[in-house]
Amino acid sequence: MLVIAVNGRSLLGPLTGIGRYTHQVVDALAREPDVEVHVFYGPYWRHWQPALTPVDEKQVRARLPGGRWRPLIGQARHVAARLLPFARPLVRAVEARRFHRGWRSCGAMVYHEPNLVPVSHDGPTVITVHDLSTLRFPQWHPRERISHLGRQLARAVESATQVVTVSRLVREEVLTQFDIAPERVHAIHNGVDERFAPAGEVQRERVMRLGLAPDGYVLHVGTLEPRKNLVRLMHAHAALPEALRARYPLVLAGMRGWLDDDVQAMLARSTHVQALGYVADDDLPALVACARGLAYPSLYEGFGLPVLEAMACGVPLLSSKGTAMAEFAPPSAILVDPHSEDALQTGLEMLLQDEDRRRRMCEEGPAIAARMSWRAHARTLLEVYRQCL
Numbered sequence: 001m002l003v004i005a006v007n008g009r010s011l012l013g014p015l016t017g018i019g020r021y022t023h024q025v026v027d028a029l030a031r032e033p034d035v036e037v038h039v040f041y042g043p044y045w046r047h048w049q050p051a052l053t054p055v056d057e058k059q060v061r062a063r064l065p066g067g068r069w070r071p072l073i074g075q076a077r078h079v080a081a082r083l084l085p086f087a088r089p090l091v092r093a094v095e096a097r098r099f100h101r102g103w104r105s106c107g108a109m110v111y112h113e114p115n116l117v118p119v120s121h122d123g124p125t126v127i128t129v130h131d132l133s134t135l136r137f138p139q140w141h142p143r144e145r146i147s148h149l150g151r152q153l154a155r156a157v158e159s160a161t162q163v164v165t166v167s168r169l170v171r172e173e174v175l176t177q178f179d180i181a182p183e184r185v186h187a188i189h190n191g192v193d194e195r196f197a198p199a200g201e202v203q204r205e206r207v208m209r210l211g212l213a214p215d216g217y218v219l220h221v222g223t224l225e226p227r228k229n230l231v232r233l234m235h236a237h238a239a240l241p242e243a244l245r246a247r248y249p250l251v252l253a254g255m256r257g258w259l260d261d262d263v264q265a266m267l268a269r270s271t272h273v274q275a276l277g278y279v280a281d282d283d284l285p286a287l288v289a290c291a292r293g294l295a296y297p298s299l300y301e302g303f304g305l306p307v308l309e310a311m312a313c314g315v316p317l318l319s320s321k322g323t324a325m326a327e328f329a330p331p332s333a334i335l336v337d338p339h340s341e342d343a344l345q346t347g348l349e350m351l352l353q354d355e356d357r358r359r360r361m362c363e364e365g366p367a368i369a370a371r372m373s374w375r376a377h378a379r380t381l382l383e384v385y386r387q388c389l
Helices: 017-030 057-063 066-085 085-105 145-158 168-177 201-209 228-239 242-247 261-269 282-287 304-311 341-353 356-367 376-386
Strands: 001-007 035-041 042-049 110-113 125-131 162-165 186-187 217-223 252-254 273-277 291-297 317-320 332-338
Touching: 001 017, 001 085, 001 376, 017 035, 017 304, 017 376, 035 085, 042 085, 042 125, 110 376, 125 145, 125 376, 162 168, 162 376, 168 217, 201 282, 217 228, 217 282, 217 304, 217 332, 217 341, 228 252, 228 261, 228 341, 242 341, 252 282, 282 304, 291 304, 291 341, 304 317, 304 356, 332 341, 341 356
Parallel strands: 001 035, 001 110, 110 125, 125 162, 162 186, 217 252, 217 291, 252 273, 291 317, 317 332
Antiparallel strands: 035 042
Protein backbone atom coordinates (compact mmCIF):
# COMPACT_ATOMS: atom_id res chain seq x y z
CA MET A 1 0.00 0.00 0.00
CA LEU A 2 1.34 3.42 -1.02
CA VAL A 3 0.13 6.14 1.37
CA ILE A 4 0.17 9.71 0.01
CA ALA A 5 -0.37 12.98 1.91
CA VAL A 6 -1.62 15.92 -0.21
CA ASN A 7 -2.03 19.53 0.90
CA GLY A 8 -5.66 20.49 0.30
CA ARG A 9 -5.55 24.19 1.12
CA SER A 10 -6.27 25.17 -2.50
CA LEU A 11 -9.62 23.35 -2.18
CA LEU A 12 -10.89 25.75 0.50
CA GLY A 13 -11.84 28.70 -1.69
CA PRO A 14 -13.50 28.95 -5.10
CA LEU A 15 -11.99 26.31 -7.35
CA THR A 16 -9.65 28.05 -9.78
CA GLY A 17 -6.64 26.52 -11.54
CA ILE A 18 -4.61 24.97 -8.70
CA GLY A 19 -7.70 24.02 -6.70
CA ARG A 20 -9.17 22.19 -9.68
CA TYR A 21 -5.82 20.48 -10.29
CA THR A 22 -5.64 19.34 -6.66
CA HIS A 23 -9.19 17.99 -6.65
CA GLN A 24 -8.67 16.00 -9.85
CA VAL A 25 -5.33 14.60 -8.67
CA VAL A 26 -6.55 13.40 -5.27
CA ASP A 27 -9.70 11.88 -6.75
CA ALA A 28 -7.75 10.07 -9.47
CA LEU A 29 -5.08 8.84 -7.05
CA ALA A 30 -7.69 7.57 -4.59
CA ARG A 31 -9.23 5.42 -7.34
CA GLU A 32 -5.99 3.54 -7.95
CA PRO A 33 -5.56 0.11 -6.34
CA ASP A 34 -3.19 -0.14 -3.37
CA VAL A 35 -3.10 3.65 -2.96
CA GLU A 36 -4.35 5.55 0.07
CA VAL A 37 -4.67 9.35 -0.06
CA HIS A 38 -4.89 11.65 2.96
CA VAL A 39 -5.76 15.32 2.38
CA PHE A 40 -4.77 17.89 4.99
CA TYR A 41 -4.58 21.59 5.66
CA GLY A 42 -3.43 23.13 8.89
CA PRO A 43 -4.07 20.64 11.71
CA TYR A 44 -6.88 18.83 9.89
CA TRP A 45 -6.48 15.53 8.06
CA ARG A 46 -8.92 13.22 6.27
CA HIS A 47 -8.66 9.94 4.39
CA TRP A 48 -9.92 10.91 0.94
CA GLN A 49 -12.65 8.84 -0.68
CA PRO A 50 -13.10 9.40 -4.43
CA ALA A 51 -16.40 10.82 -5.63
CA LEU A 52 -18.81 8.35 -7.17
CA THR A 53 -20.37 11.07 -9.34
CA PRO A 54 -19.19 14.48 -10.61
CA VAL A 55 -19.18 16.96 -7.75
CA ASP A 56 -19.59 20.70 -7.45
CA GLU A 57 -17.52 22.98 -5.23
CA LYS A 58 -19.79 22.71 -2.19
CA GLN A 59 -19.49 18.93 -2.29
CA VAL A 60 -15.70 19.16 -2.63
CA ARG A 61 -15.43 21.34 0.45
CA ALA A 62 -17.91 19.16 2.37
CA ARG A 63 -15.42 16.29 1.97
CA LEU A 64 -12.59 18.30 3.52
CA PRO A 65 -11.65 18.02 7.21
CA GLY A 66 -12.25 20.82 9.69
CA GLY A 67 -16.06 21.00 9.76
CA ARG A 68 -17.73 24.29 10.64
CA TRP A 69 -14.41 25.89 11.69
CA ARG A 70 -12.89 25.54 8.23
CA PRO A 71 -14.05 28.88 6.71
CA LEU A 72 -13.11 30.85 9.85
CA ILE A 73 -9.66 29.28 10.03
CA GLY A 74 -8.98 30.01 6.38
CA GLN A 75 -10.09 33.64 6.71
CA ALA A 76 -8.10 34.20 9.90
CA ARG A 77 -4.95 32.79 8.34
CA HIS A 78 -5.34 34.98 5.26
CA VAL A 79 -5.92 38.18 7.24
CA ALA A 80 -3.04 37.46 9.63
CA ALA A 81 -0.62 36.76 6.78
CA ARG A 82 -1.52 40.08 5.14
CA LEU A 83 -1.51 42.33 8.19
CA LEU A 84 1.18 40.97 10.48
CA PRO A 85 4.79 40.85 9.19
CA PHE A 86 5.72 37.96 11.46
CA ALA A 87 2.50 35.98 10.93
CA ARG A 88 3.47 33.97 7.86
CA PRO A 89 6.60 32.29 9.33
CA LEU A 90 4.73 31.75 12.61
CA VAL A 91 1.83 30.09 10.80
CA ARG A 92 4.23 27.91 8.84
CA ALA A 93 6.03 26.82 12.04
CA VAL A 94 2.72 25.80 13.63
CA GLU A 95 1.71 24.04 10.41
CA ALA A 96 4.95 22.05 10.37
CA ARG A 97 4.39 20.82 13.92
CA ARG A 98 0.79 19.83 13.17
CA PHE A 99 1.85 18.28 9.87
CA HIS A 100 4.28 15.86 11.48
CA ARG A 101 1.62 14.72 13.92
CA GLY A 102 -0.79 13.96 11.06
CA TRP A 103 1.97 12.36 8.98
CA ARG A 104 2.78 9.87 11.72
CA SER A 105 -0.86 9.19 12.48
CA CYS A 106 -1.84 8.12 8.95
CA GLY A 107 1.44 6.39 8.13
CA ALA A 108 2.10 8.53 5.04
CA MET A 109 5.05 7.61 2.85
CA VAL A 110 5.22 10.53 0.34
CA TYR A 111 4.07 14.14 0.71
CA HIS A 112 2.76 15.87 -2.45
CA GLU A 113 2.51 19.65 -2.39
CA PRO A 114 0.35 20.76 -5.37
CA ASN A 115 0.74 24.46 -4.62
CA LEU A 116 4.53 24.78 -4.91
CA VAL A 117 5.72 25.72 -1.40
CA PRO A 118 5.63 22.68 0.92
CA VAL A 119 5.28 22.50 4.68
CA SER A 120 8.73 22.04 6.20
CA HIS A 121 9.38 18.30 6.15
CA ASP A 122 12.39 15.97 6.06
CA GLY A 123 10.63 13.02 4.40
CA PRO A 124 10.05 12.29 0.69
CA THR A 125 8.43 15.35 -0.90
CA VAL A 126 7.06 15.92 -4.40
CA ILE A 127 6.05 19.43 -5.47
CA THR A 128 4.13 20.56 -8.54
CA VAL A 129 5.40 23.68 -10.31
CA HIS A 130 2.57 25.08 -12.42
CA ASP A 131 4.54 27.99 -13.84
CA LEU A 132 7.39 30.39 -13.10
CA SER A 133 5.57 33.60 -13.94
CA THR A 134 6.53 35.25 -10.63
CA LEU A 135 10.18 34.93 -11.64
CA ARG A 136 9.87 35.56 -15.36
CA PHE A 137 7.22 38.29 -15.24
CA PRO A 138 7.12 39.82 -11.74
CA GLN A 139 5.38 42.92 -13.12
CA TRP A 140 2.23 40.85 -13.56
CA HIS A 141 1.86 39.97 -9.88
CA PRO A 142 1.04 41.71 -6.59
CA ARG A 143 4.12 42.82 -4.65
CA GLU A 144 3.22 40.63 -1.68
CA ARG A 145 3.23 37.48 -3.80
CA ILE A 146 6.60 38.33 -5.36
CA SER A 147 8.11 38.95 -1.93
CA HIS A 148 6.78 35.70 -0.48
CA LEU A 149 7.70 33.43 -3.39
CA GLY A 150 11.04 35.14 -3.89
CA ARG A 151 12.09 33.79 -0.50
CA GLN A 152 10.50 30.38 -0.88
CA LEU A 153 10.71 29.27 -4.50
CA ALA A 154 14.35 28.20 -4.83
CA ARG A 155 14.27 26.44 -1.48
CA ALA A 156 11.10 24.55 -2.42
CA VAL A 157 12.41 23.36 -5.80
CA GLU A 158 15.96 22.52 -4.79
CA SER A 159 14.99 20.68 -1.58
CA ALA A 160 12.17 18.61 -3.08
CA THR A 161 12.83 14.92 -3.64
CA GLN A 162 11.12 15.11 -7.03
CA VAL A 163 9.57 17.99 -8.98
CA VAL A 164 6.57 17.73 -11.30
CA THR A 165 5.84 20.34 -13.94
CA VAL A 166 2.64 20.50 -15.99
CA SER A 167 4.38 21.10 -19.33
CA ARG A 168 7.70 20.63 -21.05
CA LEU A 169 8.07 24.40 -21.26
CA VAL A 170 7.97 24.76 -17.46
CA ARG A 171 10.34 21.82 -17.03
CA GLU A 172 12.94 23.59 -19.18
CA GLU A 173 12.42 26.80 -17.21
CA VAL A 174 12.95 24.95 -13.91
CA LEU A 175 16.16 23.36 -15.17
CA THR A 176 17.41 26.73 -16.40
CA GLN A 177 16.48 28.64 -13.26
CA PHE A 178 17.46 26.26 -10.45
CA ASP A 179 20.29 24.01 -9.41
CA ILE A 180 18.53 20.66 -9.81
CA ALA A 181 19.38 17.44 -11.64
CA PRO A 182 17.28 16.82 -14.78
CA GLU A 183 16.28 13.34 -13.61
CA ARG A 184 14.46 14.91 -10.65
CA VAL A 185 12.15 17.03 -12.83
CA HIS A 186 9.21 15.38 -14.62
CA ALA A 187 6.85 17.00 -17.13
CA ILE A 188 3.36 15.50 -16.81
CA HIS A 189 0.59 17.18 -18.78
CA ASN A 190 -2.64 17.91 -16.94
CA GLY A 191 -5.71 15.84 -17.61
CA VAL A 192 -9.25 16.89 -18.46
CA ASP A 193 -12.38 16.34 -16.39
CA GLU A 194 -14.72 13.85 -18.06
CA ARG A 195 -17.59 16.35 -17.65
CA PHE A 196 -16.09 18.35 -20.53
CA ALA A 197 -17.71 16.84 -23.61
CA PRO A 198 -19.57 18.04 -26.73
CA ALA A 199 -22.75 19.93 -25.88
CA GLY A 200 -26.11 18.21 -25.57
CA GLU A 201 -29.56 19.57 -24.81
CA VAL A 202 -28.91 19.71 -21.05
CA GLN A 203 -25.81 21.88 -21.58
CA ARG A 204 -27.63 24.19 -23.99
CA GLU A 205 -30.47 24.70 -21.51
CA ARG A 206 -27.99 25.46 -18.74
CA VAL A 207 -26.24 28.11 -20.85
CA MET A 208 -29.55 29.72 -21.77
CA ARG A 209 -30.31 30.02 -18.04
CA LEU A 210 -27.07 32.03 -17.82
CA GLY A 211 -28.52 34.41 -20.41
CA LEU A 212 -26.35 33.24 -23.31
CA ALA A 213 -27.19 31.79 -26.71
CA PRO A 214 -25.61 28.40 -27.47
CA ASP A 215 -23.09 28.76 -30.32
CA GLY A 216 -23.56 32.49 -29.97
CA TYR A 217 -20.49 33.78 -28.09
CA VAL A 218 -16.70 33.75 -28.00
CA LEU A 219 -15.50 32.59 -24.59
CA HIS A 220 -12.48 33.36 -22.47
CA VAL A 221 -12.00 31.49 -19.18
CA GLY A 222 -9.57 32.71 -16.52
CA THR A 223 -8.90 35.21 -13.76
CA LEU A 224 -8.78 38.80 -15.02
CA GLU A 225 -5.04 39.44 -14.71
CA PRO A 226 -2.34 40.93 -16.96
CA ARG A 227 -0.90 37.76 -18.48
CA LYS A 228 -4.32 36.79 -19.90
CA ASN A 229 -3.87 39.54 -22.50
CA LEU A 230 -7.49 40.63 -22.24
CA VAL A 231 -7.10 44.26 -23.30
CA ARG A 232 -5.62 43.19 -26.64
CA LEU A 233 -8.30 40.53 -26.99
CA MET A 234 -11.06 43.10 -26.39
CA HIS A 235 -9.48 45.52 -28.87
CA ALA A 236 -9.29 42.73 -31.47
CA HIS A 237 -12.91 41.78 -30.87
CA ALA A 238 -13.99 45.43 -31.12
CA ALA A 239 -12.23 45.64 -34.51
CA LEU A 240 -14.37 42.84 -35.97
CA PRO A 241 -17.12 43.83 -38.41
CA GLU A 242 -20.12 45.14 -36.47
CA ALA A 243 -22.43 42.30 -37.55
CA LEU A 244 -19.88 39.65 -36.53
CA ARG A 245 -19.16 41.02 -33.06
CA ALA A 246 -22.88 41.62 -32.44
CA ARG A 247 -23.68 38.03 -33.38
CA TYR A 248 -20.77 36.62 -31.32
CA PRO A 249 -20.15 38.78 -28.23
CA LEU A 250 -17.04 38.17 -26.16
CA VAL A 251 -17.81 36.55 -22.80
CA LEU A 252 -15.23 36.68 -20.00
CA ALA A 253 -15.67 33.98 -17.35
CA GLY A 254 -13.43 34.57 -14.35
CA MET A 255 -13.10 36.51 -11.13
CA ARG A 256 -11.35 39.84 -10.85
CA GLY A 257 -7.67 39.36 -10.19
CA TRP A 258 -4.95 41.92 -9.71
CA LEU A 259 -3.58 44.83 -11.73
CA ASP A 260 -6.77 44.73 -13.80
CA ASP A 261 -7.59 48.46 -13.95
CA ASP A 262 -6.99 48.53 -17.73
CA VAL A 263 -9.33 45.59 -18.18
CA GLN A 264 -12.05 47.20 -16.07
CA ALA A 265 -11.73 50.51 -17.95
CA MET A 266 -11.99 48.69 -21.26
CA LEU A 267 -15.04 46.74 -20.05
CA ALA A 268 -16.75 49.98 -19.02
CA ARG A 269 -16.65 51.34 -22.57
CA SER A 270 -16.86 48.13 -24.60
CA THR A 271 -19.93 46.99 -26.45
CA HIS A 272 -20.58 43.31 -27.07
CA VAL A 273 -18.38 42.21 -24.15
CA GLN A 274 -19.90 40.54 -21.11
CA ALA A 275 -18.00 39.79 -17.87
CA LEU A 276 -19.69 36.95 -15.98
CA GLY A 277 -17.35 37.03 -12.98
CA TYR A 278 -16.53 33.77 -11.29
CA VAL A 279 -18.45 30.85 -12.82
CA ALA A 280 -19.30 27.93 -10.53
CA ASP A 281 -17.44 24.74 -11.33
CA ASP A 282 -20.65 22.86 -12.12
CA ASP A 283 -21.66 25.47 -14.76
CA LEU A 284 -18.28 25.62 -16.47
CA PRO A 285 -18.50 22.49 -18.70
CA ALA A 286 -21.74 23.70 -20.27
CA LEU A 287 -20.38 27.22 -20.74
CA VAL A 288 -17.33 25.87 -22.59
CA ALA A 289 -19.19 23.25 -24.63
CA CYS A 290 -21.75 25.75 -25.98
CA ALA A 291 -19.26 28.42 -27.06
CA ARG A 292 -18.74 29.24 -30.72
CA GLY A 293 -15.04 29.22 -29.92
CA LEU A 294 -12.53 29.69 -27.10
CA ALA A 295 -10.16 32.66 -27.31
CA TYR A 296 -7.19 32.12 -25.02
CA PRO A 297 -4.34 34.37 -26.19
CA SER A 298 -2.35 34.36 -22.94
CA LEU A 299 1.13 35.84 -22.96
CA TYR A 300 2.36 33.06 -20.66
CA GLU A 301 0.87 29.91 -19.13
CA GLY A 302 2.31 26.89 -17.42
CA PHE A 303 -0.29 24.73 -19.14
CA GLY A 304 -3.58 26.43 -20.09
CA LEU A 305 -6.28 24.05 -18.88
CA PRO A 306 -9.20 25.89 -20.59
CA VAL A 307 -7.60 25.05 -23.95
CA LEU A 308 -7.66 21.32 -23.19
CA GLU A 309 -11.22 21.57 -21.85
CA ALA A 310 -12.38 23.28 -25.05
CA MET A 311 -10.68 20.56 -27.09
CA ALA A 312 -12.54 17.87 -25.14
CA CYS A 313 -15.81 19.65 -25.93
CA GLY A 314 -15.01 19.85 -29.64
CA VAL A 315 -14.92 23.65 -29.43
CA PRO A 316 -12.64 25.47 -31.92
CA LEU A 317 -9.90 27.50 -30.31
CA LEU A 318 -7.61 30.47 -30.74
CA SER A 319 -4.46 30.57 -28.63
CA SER A 320 -0.85 31.78 -28.56
CA LYS A 321 2.23 30.70 -30.46
CA GLY A 322 5.31 29.69 -28.50
CA THR A 323 3.49 28.83 -25.28
CA ALA A 324 2.74 25.65 -23.34
CA MET A 325 -0.63 25.43 -25.10
CA ALA A 326 1.15 24.74 -28.39
CA GLU A 327 2.47 21.47 -26.89
CA PHE A 328 -0.95 19.80 -27.05
CA ALA A 329 -3.21 21.96 -29.23
CA PRO A 330 -4.55 20.21 -32.36
CA PRO A 331 -2.74 20.83 -35.67
CA SER A 332 -5.69 22.86 -36.94
CA ALA A 333 -5.79 25.18 -33.90
CA ILE A 334 -5.40 28.89 -34.62
CA LEU A 335 -2.16 29.96 -32.95
CA VAL A 336 -1.22 33.62 -33.31
CA ASP A 337 1.29 36.16 -32.01
CA PRO A 338 -0.47 37.30 -28.80
CA HIS A 339 1.26 40.70 -28.91
CA SER A 340 -0.37 41.62 -32.25
CA GLU A 341 -3.92 42.95 -32.20
CA ASP A 342 -4.08 42.56 -35.98
CA ALA A 343 -3.14 38.88 -35.68
CA LEU A 344 -5.74 38.43 -32.95
CA GLN A 345 -8.43 40.08 -35.06
CA THR A 346 -7.61 37.91 -38.07
CA GLY A 347 -7.57 34.84 -35.84
CA LEU A 348 -10.97 35.68 -34.37
CA GLU A 349 -12.47 36.07 -37.84
CA MET A 350 -11.06 32.68 -38.82
CA LEU A 351 -12.29 31.14 -35.55
CA LEU A 352 -15.81 32.32 -36.23
CA GLN A 353 -16.10 31.94 -40.00
CA ASP A 354 -13.66 29.37 -41.44
CA GLU A 355 -16.01 26.37 -41.46
CA ASP A 356 -13.48 23.88 -42.85
CA ARG A 357 -10.93 24.69 -40.17
CA ARG A 358 -13.62 24.72 -37.49
CA ARG A 359 -14.72 21.24 -38.56
CA ARG A 360 -11.15 19.92 -38.32
CA MET A 361 -10.69 21.41 -34.84
CA CYS A 362 -13.99 19.84 -33.73
CA GLU A 363 -12.70 16.43 -34.86
CA GLU A 364 -9.09 16.66 -33.72
CA GLY A 365 -9.67 18.22 -30.29
CA PRO A 366 -11.68 15.42 -28.61
CA ALA A 367 -9.34 12.75 -30.02
CA ILE A 368 -6.29 14.41 -28.43
CA ALA A 369 -8.10 15.20 -25.17
CA ALA A 370 -9.22 11.58 -24.81
CA ARG A 371 -5.58 10.59 -24.32
CA MET A 372 -5.02 13.25 -21.62
CA SER A 373 -7.07 11.92 -18.72
CA TRP A 374 -6.54 12.58 -15.02
CA ARG A 375 -6.24 8.82 -14.58
CA ALA A 376 -3.21 8.81 -16.88
CA HIS A 377 -1.79 11.81 -15.01
CA ALA A 378 -2.25 10.04 -11.65
CA ARG A 379 -0.61 6.85 -12.84
CA THR A 380 2.45 8.77 -14.02
CA LEU A 381 2.51 10.58 -10.66
CA LEU A 382 2.60 7.21 -8.91
CA GLU A 383 5.77 6.36 -10.82
CA VAL A 384 7.31 9.61 -9.55
CA TYR A 385 6.24 8.86 -5.98
CA ARG A 386 7.84 5.41 -6.13
CA GLN A 387 11.14 7.00 -7.17
CA CYS A 388 11.10 8.77 -3.78
CA LEU A 389 11.10 5.54 -1.79
